[in-house]
Amino acid sequence: MVATALLVDDHAGFRAQARVLLRSAGFEVVAEAEDAAGALETAGTLRPDVILLDVQLPDGNGFDVARAVLDGDDPPIVILISSREASDYGTRIDRSGARGFISKAELSVAAITALVRGDP
Secondary structure (H helix, E strand, O other): OOOEEEEEOOOHHHHHHHHHHHHHOOOEEEEEEOOHHHHHHHHHHHOOOEEEEEOEEOOEEHHHHHHHHHOOOOOOEEEEEEOOOHHHHOOHHHHHOOOEEEEHHHOOHHHHHHHHHOOO
């Protein structure tokens, strides 16, 4: 069975690149969202296995979205992404409940699959 993914980022060009990476990693990208409200609605409706979630969204932030979707039954794996580095966010990444963080500059099939598998 192929794992499903929701891609959340407000930049269409980046979503196109990330979609290719997710598909190369073996995921079926079932939807995309460009803001926090769309992410929450889509995650609740489609219940993807994985959410690739930008931290900086036009109507909120990925930390709050992550906490909201992870609070439900059978939560997805959430991977936070940003054009900033993890150190810019201090402890907010750990407190969000997300599986991990990948800077957009470091986003790759290997990085995605390692976090999904739970590799350190």
